[in-house]
Amino acid sequence: EGGGGGGIVLPARGSSASSAPRVSPPTHVFAMPVPVASVAASAKADENDAVVLVVRDLASVASQYPGVAAAAAVDAKFASRVSVVPEAGVAGGRVIVSCTGPLTRDFDDPRCISTAAKAGITAAISAGSVRPVVHVAADLSGLEGEYGRATLLAAAGAFDGTYATLQTREARGEATAEPIETLSFFFEGVGEAEAADAVAKATAVELGRRVARDICSGDPERMAPPKAAEYVEAAFAGLPNVTVTVEGDLPTIEKDYPLLASVCRASRKVPRHHPRVVTVTYTPAGGATKSTTIVGKGVTYDTGGADIKAGGIMAGMKRDKGGAAAAAGFLRTVAELQPEGGSYTALLGFVRNSVGTECYVGDEIITGHAGRSVLVVNTDAEGRMVMADLLSVARKNATEAVAAGTLPADAFHLLTCATLTGHAVVAMGTYPIAIDNAVAASRGATGTARAIQAAAHVVGDPFEVSTLRPEDYAFVASKHPSYDVLQCNTAPSSRTPRGHQFPMAFLVMASGLSDHGRASDVPLAYTHLDIAGAASRGDVASGYETGSPVLGLAAHFLGI
Structure with a gap:
């Protein structure tokens, strides 16, 4: 896959060994671009072209963003959706506002923060931003307890919003598929060391999630x-x-x-x-x-x-x-x-x-690595x-x-x-x-x-x-001396009681972990x-x- 778009491209570097015959590589060399991330001292830096404001209560930032306050004053539903608001004196002259909600409802949980950050970045991309600064307001960054990881949540959510699948990047080119070049974070009220730690950890997580999503999304x-x-x-x-x-x-x-x-x-x-x-x-x-x-x-x-x-x-x-x-x-x-x-x-x-013609079929008895024989029921x-x-x-x-x-x-x-x-x-x-x-x-x-x-x-x-439970082990136990473990039944798991538990019992038995x-x-x-x-x-x-x-x-x- 191609580099470009201003992101960090991991070089082809490596310690690996393989006994596998090589296949023709894809057009692009593998790379995992992640936008260059940094910690900002404010939401006014000239190098940024938009502010993504992640906030719980708009009243808490009214003095910082009078344009946002004015827009919210004439729209009762303003906080319930992502909006782009002109705002003088801030990066890019615009604020993408993404509210988390009150975080006090019985169904609120920490994802409210990461979801808001992701939605804000997605809107920033749609608005043409390539160098946004994510401002996590003090009414979030100062939370404790269940919401005490607000900085990490916001950073991880923002990174999530920058992702395009491997095949999208290969087909359209990196700069088009993932236009964000740099991603800055202003964690209001948070010390520099804590802010840098959150960004570093979020970057590491995003590298991992990109690997997971690239592999999972790749076509057959x-x-x-x-x-x-x-x-x-x-x-x-x-x-x-x-x-x-x-x-x-x-x-x-x-x-x-x-x-x-x-x-x-x-x-x-x-x-x-x-x-x-x-x-x-x-x-x-x-x-x-x-x-x-x-x-x-x-x-x-x-x-x-x-x-x-x-x-x-x-x-x-x-x-x-x-x-x-x-x-x-x-x-x-x-x-x-x-x-x-x-x-x-x-x-x-x-x-x-x-x-x-060569596929395995039901009724076969196959002995695995652990020496346990398995009766196949459903391929x-x-x-x-x-x-x-x-x-x-x-x-x-x-x-x-x-x-x-x-x-x-x-x-x-x-x-x-x-x-x-x-x-x-x-x-x-x-x-x-x-x-x-x-x-x-x-x-x-x-x-x-x-x-x-x-x-x-x-x-x-x-x-x-x-x-x-004991029933899970009983489900996969041998019913005949010709085999050791029963693979499954003939019904779909979705129509089988304890259909996601008994497969673990199979894994315990078939792998030898039962010993x-x-x-x-x-x-x-x-x-x-x-x-x-x-x-x-x-x-x-x-x-x-x-x-x-x-x-x-x-x-x-x-x-x-």
Whole structure:
């Protein structure tokens, strides 16, 4: 993809290894442009061409913006929509006003701030601004408690408003697709150090969310498995303390990841759709005392396989790689912030669930990486097949490290992240869902899932929490001695009771984590994230990608 538009373009720099055959690169080289961000001392700087005012109560800024006050005085609905107002004496002679609302209603939450900032930037772009300054009013920047992260919320929302998808940038050119050149922030009443910290963290988050959105939004050919792997390699190239490895050898994948390989069996005849297993690892320079591994489902297109997605429900299935996209994005934020003390790994399974003479079918019994045999019931339940092998690899890595005395068992946390079930959308709508195993549920005062929920809420990337129950394990338990684990049932998850919980039980059983519960010698914490409703918004075919839950994960694991 092309550079330009005045943004920061990350150079092609890199430490990566690959056993995969190379495919022809796209027209543009991968880059992740983020507008140059800075902290401003006021909203009057000559280098800016517009003010984006993010404010709770317009009365609090009436003396600073008399033009805004006059406009509000003659329009009872002024605060309920984004408006462009001429204003003498400020940057660009205009103010784009975007109000958060009172933040006192029962349904208000921190997203009111990030949503207002995003809406303001979107309006600024429409108004022709390329160098706006975002003024976060003192009635927001001075808040505490639930709204105490107003500076980060506003900065993250503003960055969000600058984004255009990878293919839009490639088709139209960077300067046209993302016209914002510089993005300044004036956090009224906030010290310079705190302001700079908020902008730095928001920039790191935006880099991660851009990776997530670029991968998730890429169409089935633009972001086919080999090209998705190339994108990840380029996104991390040259970053300190980061390694990227890519496995693309088909015999190796079939041997080491048999469940994953079964899903992409029909794609073997099409080299440009061949699978890739990508490992991204961040290891701090000073060594690690804890280890977090996130497994991402990267189904670059899901036809449903032999159980074909018929009746128009295949549209939008390019986004079935949203879990791997989010995992890669989170690692990109980690790499930018370079945290001390913890190592972070993303295991990404990029496959295409194609349909054809070679596709896997129901009634097959396939033995996975963990040595557990799985009875296939529905080929459209492919995501759990892809992740089970990778989760087994993560389990094996953790147990071997414990056996070697490298780290104790309680230093490890394993996660899976996937756009996994329609049931998650029916149950929780657009919110990601976190579910703990018993070990993770005993971590800290509330368990990991609740801790993620609490941290993610205050930064505007909220989670819901579900619970794994005995019935979920019973659902996937073997019903016949010919196999160990039942993949699923024949009904859609959206019409199955506990349809987003029992797939986690499958992952526990099929990966071998069932041997590492709280009563075992090596108990391993595991949290499953179903982001089916959170990865995108709008129409299934023409909606947009969110980058969630990169921000929420960064809030919990990195303490941003």
